[in-house]
Amino acid sequence: NAGVTQTPKFQVLKTGQSMTLQCAQDMNHEYMSWYRQDPGMGLRLIHYSVGAGITDQGEVPNGYNVSRSTTEDFPLRLLSAAPSQTSVYFCASTSVSSYNSPLHFGNGTRLTVT
Amino acid sequence: AQTVTQSQPEMSVQEAETVTLSCTYDTSESDYYLFWYKQPPSRQMILVIRQEAYKQQNATENRFSVNFQKAAKSFSLKISDSQLGDAAMYFCAYELTGNQFYFGTGTSLTVIP
Numbered sequence: 001n002a003g004v005t006q007t008p009k010f011q012v013l014k015t016g017q018s019m020t021l022q023c024a025q026d027m028n029h030e031y032m033s034w035y036r037q038d039p040g041m042g043l044r045l046i047h048y049s050v051g052a053g054i055t056d057q058g059e060v061p062n063g064y065n066v067s068r069s070t071t072e073d074f075p076l077r078l079l080s081a082a083p084s085q086t087s088v089y090f091c092a093s094t095s096v097s098s099y100n101s102p103l104h105f106g107n108g109t110r111l112t113v114t
Numbered sequence: 115a116q117t118v119t120q121s122q123p124e125m126s127v128q129e130a131e132t133v134t135l136s137c138t139y140d141t142s143e144s145d146y147y148l149f150w151y152k153q154p155p156s157r158q159m160i161l162v163i164r165q166e167a168y169k170q171q172n173a174t175e176n177r178f179s180v181n182f183q184k185a186a187k188s189f190s191l192k193i194s195d196s197q198l199g200d201a202a203m204y205f206c207a208y209e210l211t212g213n214q215f216y217f218g219t220g221t222s223l224t225v226i227p
Binding site for chain 1 (some may be wrong): 164205
């Protein structure tokens, strides 16, 4: 029972580099989302998706792209990394059809941009 | 604007004692759900307890309970018989219809042996 799987756990990038954070869930959840966690700021929503082919912006979408080609996968792309994107990133999923279903989180990715 | 306020950035409690973490929120919706998540040093986000806004009875999960005051928009977490393993960052969150989740900034709990 894997739940939500995020890779990698740690990543160091140089300014201007691109990369993709992977997220996969095996719970058949319709809703998937990406958050970033910064000290003193809690979790802020970057992008979310309510099903394959559907994505939308959250609170802090600039500098990030997402796509949802399957129910299971929801990758987050950084096109040109900036030091301001140094953060811990969480992928989370939940069931849309079951209200009061909590968010299930991956174990996070610590990203450092130098 | 939907907001969640955790006014205590840090708290400490003696082992075996009781501690209460505060949380207030602001929404004009009447139907929503409230959650407390725990984040230990491992970074994993763990659901502690949840509360339906339409229920007046406060939720409990073993040593964890909430004091939900809907009119005051308050949702505090009480941890009884604190254990060393309770040391973590605690996040309050609420969910509106449409899977819109809003998180507070967290309270770092230290448990003193």
